[in-house]
Amino acid sequence: MANQLKSKEEKRTSWFMDARFGMFIHWGLYAIPARGEWVRSVERIHKDEYQKFFDEFNPVHYEPREWAKAAKEAGMKYAVLTAKHHDGFCLFDSQLTDYKSTQTKAGRDLVREFLDAFRAEGLKVGLYYSLLDWYHDDYPAYGDAHHPMRDNEKYKGRYHHFNNYLEYMHGQVRELLTNYGKIDILWFDFSYGNMSGETWKATQLIEMVRSLQPHIIIDNRLDANGEQGGSIKSGHQKPYSGDFASPEQIIPPEGIVDTLGNPIPWEACITLNNNWGYCSRDKTYKSPKVVIRKLVECVSKNGNLLLNVGPNAKGEIPKESLEILSEVGEWMKQNSESIYACGKSLYPKPEWGRYTQNGNLLYAHIFEESVGPINLKGLAGKVKKASLLLDGSELAITRPWNVSEFPDDAFTNFSEPAHFSFPLPDEIDTVIEIELLEE
Numbered sequence: 001m002a003n004q005l006k007s008k009e010e011k012r013t014s015w016f017m018d019a020r021f022g023m024f025i026h027w028g029l030y031a032i033p034a035r036g037e038w039v040r041s042v043e044r045i046h047k048d049e050y051q052k053f054f055d056e057f058n059p060v061h062y063e064p065r066e067w068a069k070a071a072k073e074a075g076m077k078y079a080v081l082t083a084k085h086h087d088g089f090c091l092f093d094s095q096l097t098d099y100k101s102t103q104t105k106a107g108r109d110l111v112r113e114f115l116d117a118f119r120a121e122g123l124k125v126g127l128y129y130s131l132l133d134w135y136h137d138d139y140p141a142y143g144d145a146h147h148p149m150r151d152n153e154k155y156k157g158r159y160h161h162f163n164n165y166l167e168y169m170h171g172q173v174r175e176l177l178t179n180y181g182k183i184d185i186l187w188f189d190f191s192y193g194n195m196s197g198e199t200w201k202a203t204q205l206i207e208m209v210r211s212l213q214p215h216i217i218i219d220n221r222l223d224a225n226g227e228q229g230g231s232i233k234s235g236h237q238k239p240y241s242g243d244f245a246s247p248e249q250i251i252p253p254e255g256i257v258d259t260l261g262n263p264i265p266w267e268a269c270i271t272l273n274n275n276w277g278y279c280s281r282d283k284t285y286k287s288p289k290v291v292i293r294k295l296v297e298c299v300s301k302n303g304n305l306l307l308n309v310g311p312n313a314k315g316e317i318p319k320e321s322l323e324i325l326s327e328v329g330e331w332m333k334q335n336s337e338s339i340y341a342c343g344k345s346l347y348p349k350p351e352w353g354r355y356t357q358n359g360n361l362l363y364a365h366i367f368e369e370s371v372g373p374i375n376l377k378g379l380a381g382k383v384k385k386a387s388l389l390l391d392g393s394e395l396a397i398t399r400p401w402n403v404s405e406f407p408d409d410a411f412t413n414f415s416e417p418a419h420f421s422f423p424l425p426d427e428i429d430t431v432i433e434i435e436l437l438e439e
Contacts, residue, residue: 012217013243013265015124015184018341019077020299021332024128024269024308025067025114026082026276029053029089031313037277040087040134040148047135047148054089058105062315064117070317072121074325075332075339080126080187080306081114083176085277086146088135092180096171099135115180126185127176131169131200131222138165145192166201170208177212187246188221196224202240217243219267233258251294255301255344263344267304270294272321278310285320288327289428295328295339296365296429300354302343334390335431338363347378353429363389364432366424373400373411373418374432380410382437388414389431 030037032053040050071079084090090100092111101110111127118125133139134148140162141147142155149155177183186209191197202222209216220232220242232241233256244265245256256266272291273282286294291307298305309321332339338356345355345362352374353367366374376383376397386395395412400419403411412432414422424430 009243012215016078016217016244016267016304017265017302017343019124020304020339020342021074021076021295022078022080022124022126022267022304022306023067023071023074023076024080024276024306025311026085026128026308027110027311027315028082028085028091028277029057029087030085031059031278031311032056034278034280034313036275036279036282037085037087037310039277041146044148044150044152046152050087054099054104056105057101057313059110059311059313059315062106062108062110062113062311064110064114065120067114067311067317068117068121068123070322070325071118072123074329075336076123076307077340078124078126078184079114079118080128080185081111082130083111083127084130084133084172085128086130086132086134088130088133088139090172092176094172094175096168096175111176112180115183119181124184125182126187127180127183128187128189129173129176130189131191131195132189133165133169136165136168138162138168145195170201170205173205174208174212177209177216183213183216186216186218188219190221191224193224197222197238197240200240203238206240219244219246221246232264251297252301252303255303263302265304266302267306268294268298269306269308271308271310272324273310276308276310278312278318280312283320285324288324288331291324291328292331292429293365293367296354296356299339299342299356300344300349300365331426331428335429337361337433338365338389338431350375350377360436360438362434362436364434366430366432369421369424370413371421372402373398373413375403375406376410376412376434377406378408379434379436380408383410383434384437385435386412387433388425389433390425395432 026037030039033039083092093102093109094100115125138161140160141149144150222240223231231238232245247268251268256264258264273285275282295305309317311317342356342358345357347355353365356363383397386397397410397412398418402419
């Protein structure tokens with residue numbers, strides 16, 4: 001049975017492991033105050049005060065086809081949208097609440113439009129669903145770790161029919177998996193303290209999800225400490241342990257493996273600036289160079305990069321984000337073979353950058369210029385061919401006069417003579433495709 005389960009998991013995640021690069025989209029009412037997606041919790045905003053953002057919400061420039069094109073041109077293979085975030089506002093036409101986009105001035109099912117647009121571009125689609133809900137009357141408020149009214153004395157002693165909330169939450173997940181066609185990823189967020197596992201009736205929830213869409217892959221955040229791995233890393237997985245781990249705002253030093261040392265599918269979710277939701281003051285954007293190198297780092301550790309954008313209240317992805325994605329896309333057009341379907345190399349991390357590998361194709365991602373020839377440590381006699389991925393030009397595998405002390409290493413360079421020093425053709429990441437000899 002364990003082997004069958006493993007086989008099913010591997011089959012479900014095979015496309016995910018090939019895709020390697022996706023877009024996360026955090027969007028909702030919080031785009032109007034423009035102080036991040038946790039604004040209601042951080043500022044302890046009462047629902048009556050927060051209501052004004054519901055009344056104002058009208059993203060007149062929302063055009064998901066443009067979002068989808070930007071993602072595709074950046075080299076992304078999938079996207080995940082917040083169908084409901086912690087504030088409880090739904091971007092879809094749920095029949096279980098009026099707190100949804102179709103009841104705002106927008107009058108639109110924003111999730112349906114997102115799914116249609118991204119599928120049309122050939123991208124896999126995922127939906128994020130918050131387990132928390134600060135709007136629902138039966139979600140615990142006073143004393144909770146995160147609720148906006150957690151320390152409001154007026155809420156002290158209020159009884160919450162939590163089972164009513166669970167029925168609502170399960171019902172909304174059922175709607176998303178019944179009314180919107182094939183969904184590739186279901187991204188739950190998040191468990192904490194006692195609000196974890198069977199508190200959510202997690203086994204029952206997953207059984208329902210799998211019965212509706214058996215192919216779907218699910219993150220590991222129904223389990224407490226999901227960002228740190230949770231039970232997905234143990235040898236005794238639970239039904240709700242998930243298909244992949246989801247480290248947040250960090251890239252694991254060595255990738256993620258289970259207790260037996262077997263690699264686990266994982267995806268680092270990272271913001272493009274410092275906020276998930278739109279924050280008008282946050283201009284601390286990661287450069288295209290950082291994004292590309294961090295994508296390479298994830299792949300070199302058998303992981304994916306899920307890069308977040310936070311559209312504004314009008315439904316526009318910020319100009320700065322689009323410019324970064326465009327530059328990343330230019331690099332991907334020339335070098336994506338070193339990303340898609342690649343993973344950790346059989347060879348250790350080199351001093352000048354990183355390796356990714358796909359079968360007998362080893363990709364050298366060179367971040368630093370070399371003094372003299374580029375050392376391919378341990379590859380002497382193992383290279384059939386080397387070429388610059390940027391343009392396909394062949395590179396010679398040589399042994400210049402000054403490398404006699406390194407008999408096990410192969411060497412290459414970008415011009416001749418081989419013992420000279422030459423600038424990198426691409427200062428962000430110069431990729432050499434190395435075809436290894438069959439052993």
